[in-house]
Amino acid sequence: MIAVDAMGGDHAPEQVVLGALLAAKAGVWVVLFGSKDRIFFLLNQYDSSWQKYNILISNTNQQIGMGEDPVKSFKKKMDSSLVQAVQSVKQEKCKAVVSAGNSGALMVASVFILGCQKGIERPAIIGTLYTGKKEILILDLGANVNCRPSNLVQFAHMADSYARRILGIKRPKVSILSNGHEEGKGSILVKKTFDILKEESNLNFIGNIEPYGIFDNRTDIVVTDGFSGNILLKTLESVIKTFNIKNYTIANHGALLIGINGCVVVVHGNSDSQVIKNAILFAHQNLINKEIFYGICEKSFASVAT
């Protein structure tokens, strides 16, 4: 059962409800959190026989806006679709949550309600970039706009675990996004993280990487703060969209909020029903991996250098 934040996103609830319906038609069980009347109306509009699929509606009375302060909105809006959807995972009613809403609020709710995994201070949004040749993991794509070196080091460890356990890469190459590939290039944050990864971690750290290096497939994992990662992601997507480039995908199914005790899938605010559907299927797929991933990783994360 996947919890869906029906009221979150630029095109919510319309596109979210439609996406959930499509996922239900593909066989996934979904619970839509939001205004019961509105969701009911939309489902009837889309398909009068929607009740033969596995869709439940859980009424909520509040809504967190895209521009709202994450911490404040979380505290004030406990009966929002976003918070209640996350709550349902804690209560083990649902096994995963999908939201195209305020990603900062989703992170806050996930941390407060579900908690971070051992050894992890902040979760990160991890995305997969398919360059045409290979899959490259990038994190953080936007959960943490202000980061400390210890956050980035933990992101590296989480992605390393993910690459090894889920993607089957034996010794994943880890790099930091920077404005030059040479050692010594980068912001204060990059330089400090570089030193820790080089000297104190047992990861296969290959140093700084520029965007060129990502597209040249020189790495398996790119670590960055959520601000720069978000700029990279959105620049890529803008160009891909503008020029209608095929064979190049990033996070077209949402991205995992890694480091949380539970499966939380973050979807772009501007997503349409097709992306929402894919995100729900992706969350469902992640559940299959969940035992492998979360089970083993909890041990390895506990030893992460901070």
Next chain:
Amino acid sequence: MIAVDAMGGDHAPEQVVLGALLAAKAGVWVVLFGSKDRIFFLLNQYDSSWQKYNILISNTNQQIGMGEDPVKSFKKKMDSSLVQAVQSVKQEKCKAVVSAGNSGALMVASVFILGCQKGIERPAIIGTLYTGKKEILILDLGANVNCRPSNLVQFAHMADSYARRILGIKRPKVSILSNGHEEGKGSILVKKTFDILKEESNLNFIGNIEPYGIFDNRTDIVVTDGFSGNILLKTLESVIKTFNIKNYTIANHGALLIGINGCVVVVHGNSDSQVIKNAILFAHQNLINKEIFYGICEKSFASVAT
């Protein structure tokens, strides 16, 4: 007369010397700073009759590597091609300098030797992105990886002056690069800059912009710190190169280091001779604008909020 740092860049001196030769053939007077023997050898190799063009060679005995610390290398290597090329502008032997070398060192040399314009604490690399519909100014593209709000505010004022005086835009739209277009989104740096631009400046400030907004031509000027700007630039260039996209150019002629008392053109380290040639022609063109730009701007920069 344009000073060219012949030893700076990933493909220096070969591609730089060839680029300078091409620019000289196009009618620009150039002075190549670097190893006299090496430059002489290359010029003879490229064109045995090179001496009929206006090319001078100024011998220097040191070289600043791409990965060297900007401040240290500047202080230790006063007889480097980069420092001597900048020095020649101060001495009024040359009217502009072009370098594909260590951009941090170029900035440091420019600030120490030529000085910043009144009211400007740090210069910025300003580039022009042509989206197919219009030209958009972006700064900083990499001169300042760690910025304060006052730096970004000054970048906004410099770009505003440039857009009005040089591009002829009456009331340029100014925005800050952020991870969301809503007010309240962004890093600590973005939020603080947002407040100053909104409340204390007389600029036509339109708020946060995401990469999508740039490609949708919603702005004339994008202000950002040099780290994020560099990631945006290189992500764009990587995709453009990978997919061989036409009709989309950014900084293919080098970019102006704006805010300096003098014309300093920064070129990508990995540039080939064609880009070097274009950068020299661009510097030459900027000189024509120099009187208009620097003359008027010195007054307006002096009133920049800091």
